Amino acid sequence: MVRRAVAGRADLPREACVRLAADTLPMVPTALGENPALDDDLVRSLAGDPDPQMRRAVARHPRVPLDVLVPLARSTALGGALPPRIAAASADETEALASSGEPAARRLVALRRDLPAPVRDRLADDSDAKVAAAVAPHPGLSGARLRAVLVRHGRKAATGLAANPDAPATLLEELARHEPPVRRALREIARHPAATPPALLACLADARARPLAARHPALPPTVLAALLADADEDVREAAAANPSLPPAAMAKLLPDP
Numbered sequence: 001m002v003r004r005a006v007a008g009r010a011d012l013p014r015e016a017c018v019r020l021a022a023d024t025l026p027m028v029p030t031a032l033g034e035n036p037a038l039d040d041d042l043v044r045s046l047a048g049d050p051d052p053q054m055r056r057a058v059a060r061h062p063r064v065p066l067d068v069l070v071p072l073a074r075s076t077a078l079g080g081a082l083p084p085r086i087a088a089a090s091a092d093e094t095e096a097l098a099s100s101g102e103p104a105a106r107r108l109v110a111l112r113r114d115l116p117a118p119v120r121d122r123l124a125d126d127s128d129a130k131v132a133a134a135v136a137p138h139p140g141l142s143g144a145r146l147r148a149v150l151v152r153h154g155r156k157a158a159t160g161l162a163a164n165p166d167a168p169a170t171l172l173e174e175l176a177r178h179e180p181p182v183r184r185a186l187r188e189i190a191r192h193p194a195a196t197p198p199a200l201l202a203c204l205a206d207a208r209a210r211p212l213a214a215r216h217p218a219l220p221p222t223v224l225a226a227l228l229a230d231a232d233e234d235v236r237e238a239a240a241a242n243p244s245l246p247p248a249a250m251a252k253l254l255p256d257p
Contacts, residue, residue, distance in 0.1 A: 030053050036062050060084060066105075074102070137165075177202060201219075225239075228245075
């Protein structure tokens with residue numbers, strides 16, 4: 001545990017990095033993987049580690065070379081977090097990644113939320129579902145383009161589309177009615193400002209989306225009042241705190257004077 005803690009220090013000399021990278025306990029080199037003290041040679045060496053946790057740590061290194069990061073993205077599940085190296089990519093690097101024939105490269109840059117409009121729109125039109133799903137939450141995409149992403153990729157892009165701040169209410173309703181339900185999308189819909197009562201009612205059918213929907217001010221007052229007796233305490237508390245709860249229902253929650 002001491003070596004693991006030391007591996008996270010950003011002021012390590014190279015000799016210490018080399019020793020920690022060779023540690024026999026995986027937790028130690030994994031803690032080292034994203035340390036900015038690592039030079040390119042050590043980053044490249046650790047990127048070839050068979051442990052996926054190690055490769056994910058290297059992918060978070062702020063200076064990981066792009067020619068290392070893209071193969072990591074191709075072979076390792078990196079999740080939806082934006083890697084620091086991609087966040088810091090120059091305009092030329094961003095354009096090169098977005099124009100790459102490698103879907104993993106396009107998906108990486110699609111995770112940014114500050115893309116130039118032409119790049120953003122091009123990625124939303126991508127034929128690869130993972131690329132389109134990654135850029136789907138990007139602000140500024142038109143309703144028509146978001147709808148086209150849904151038609152092209154279906155449930156694979158549903159969660160990203162539901163998370164888009166500019167998603168129109170009609171699209172949210174369509175996503176909420178999807179069969180089979182996309183549960184992560186329902187949670188995004190339940191917290192979306194543009195969600196309508198029909199979309200929110202669909203969200204109530206999912207256990208994890210239900211408390212989120214119970215907080216939404218667009219939920220009909222009669223439904224809110226019924227949720228005050230829900231079996232789930234989190235749902236009851238969310239409904240009680242909802243600003244759309246009728247005053248009469250609020251009064252019933254108060255103790256007798």
